[in-house]
C-alpha cells in the first residue's frame with residue numbers, strides 16, 4: 001500500500017471521529033452490512049476524489065467491505081481532515097491528501113489515485129473525470145460517479161459536445177442527495193464555517209446570499225432563522241421570485257454590495273463578486289464562498305487592489321483597500337463549510353454517500369450495458385434511501401389504499 005498524508009500518528013484521533021460520524025450514518029451502515037454479505041464490488045479498484053472527512057471515511061469503509069479496493073485523494077486542497085486520512089491509512093486504505101497542499105501536490109495526488117487503474121472513479125467536482133478525458137485517456141473505466149452540481153454541469157457539457165467517453169451517474173441528481181445535502185447540509189455547515197472563522201453574531205446582520213438554488217435557499221433559511229436580515233441576489237427570475245415570496249429582499253449585486261455585512265456566494269459561477277462590488281462594500285464586511293470552486297469571489301482582483309493583506313484569525317484574512325476599508329475573506333474563498341468547519345454533518349452525508357456506494361454498485365452490475373452518458377440512479381433507490389432515513393428519524397410513512405391507487409391512475413371520476 002502506498003500513501004501520502006500529513007501525519008500517520010494521528011490515526012487514533014481520526015478513528016474516534018470516523019466512529020462518531022458513523023453513529024449518525026445508519027443508512028450507509030445498512031448498505032455496508034449487505035455489502036459484507038454480498039461483496040458486489042469484489043476485486044474492483046475505486047478511485048475517489050472526495051473531501052477527506054470523517055463521513056467520507058465511512059463511505060470508504062463501506063466500499064472496502066463490499067470487496068472493493070478504495071483509493072482516496074482530496075477534492076479540495078483545504079478540506080482534508082489529516083487525522084481522518086491517518087485513520088484510513090491505518091485501516092489499510094491508500095490516501096493521498098494533505099490539508100493545505102499546493103496545487104502541484106493536489107494534482108500529483110489525483111494522478112496517484114488514477115495510477116491504480118480504477119474500474120470506477122468517484123468525483124466531487126469532476127477533477128478525476130476531466131483528467132480521464134485529457135491526460136489519462138489510456139485508462140479504461142466501467143464508469144464514474146459525480147457528487148456535486150458543478151461537477152454534473154461540467155460532465156453534461158462534455159456529453160453535449162460529444163467528448164464524454166464513460167457512463168456517469170450524477171449522484172447530485174438523486175432527490176435524496178440534492179434536496180437534503182445541498183439544502184440542509186450547506187445551509188447549516190456554511191454558517192458554521194463563517195461563525196468558526198469569525199465568531200460574529202449573525203443576528204441583526206445583513207447577510208447577502210448570492211445564488212438561490214438548492215444550496216442558497218438552505219443558507220438563506222438558516223441565516224434567517226438565526227436572526228439575520230437576508231438579502232438574495234439571483235439571475236433566474238423564478239428563483240428570485242421564490243426568494244421574494246419567502247420574505248427575503250431581492251436586490252442586484254450592486255445594490256446588495258452596499259448593504260451587506262456578510263456575503264455568501266453559492267452559485268457555481270465565476271466572479272459573482274468582483275471589483276465593482278468590492279468598491280461599494282462597507283468597511284469590515286466578511287466574504288465567504290460555499291460554491292464548489294474558489295472562483296466565485298474574484299480574489300485575484302481583490303488582492304491586486306489591496307494595499308495590505310494579513311491574517312486576522314485562523315481561516316480569516318483581511319484585505320486593506322486604498323481608502324482604508326477592510327474586506328475580510330473566510331477560508332481563502334474556498335468552500336467555507338469545509339475549509340473553516342467540518343463540512344456537512346454526518347446525518348446528511350449519510351444519504352449522499354449511500355447514493356455514491358449504490359451508484360458504484362449499479363455501474364459495476366451494469367458493466368458493458370451502459371452508454372457514455374449521464375445517468376440518474378433509479379427512483380426506487382431514492383425512495384428506499386428516503387424510507388430508511390425516515391424510519392431512523394422515527395417517522396412513519398402512510399400507505400396508499402388500493403382504492404386510492406386506482407383513483408390516482410384513472411381519469412373517469414370527476415366532480416360528483
Ligand SMILES: NC(=O)c1ccc[n+]([C@@H]2O[C@H](COP(=O)([O-])OP(=O)(O)OC[C@H]3O[C@@H](n4cnc5c(N)ncnc54)[C@H](O)[C@@H]3O)[C@@H](O)[C@H]2O)c1
Nearest residue numbers: 148149150211213214215234235236267268269290291292
Ligand atoms: N458547500 C458545499 O458543501 C456544497 C454542497 C453542494 C453543492 N455545492 C456547490 O454549490 C454550488 C451551487 O449548487 P446548487 O446545487 O445550489 O446549484 P443550483 O444550480 O441549484 O443553484 C445555483 C443558483 O445560482 C444562480 N446564479 C448563477 N449565477 C449567478 C450570478 N452571477 N448571480 C446570482 N445568482 C447566480 C443560478 O441562477 C442558480 O439559481 C455548486 O458549485 C455546487 O457544486 C457546495
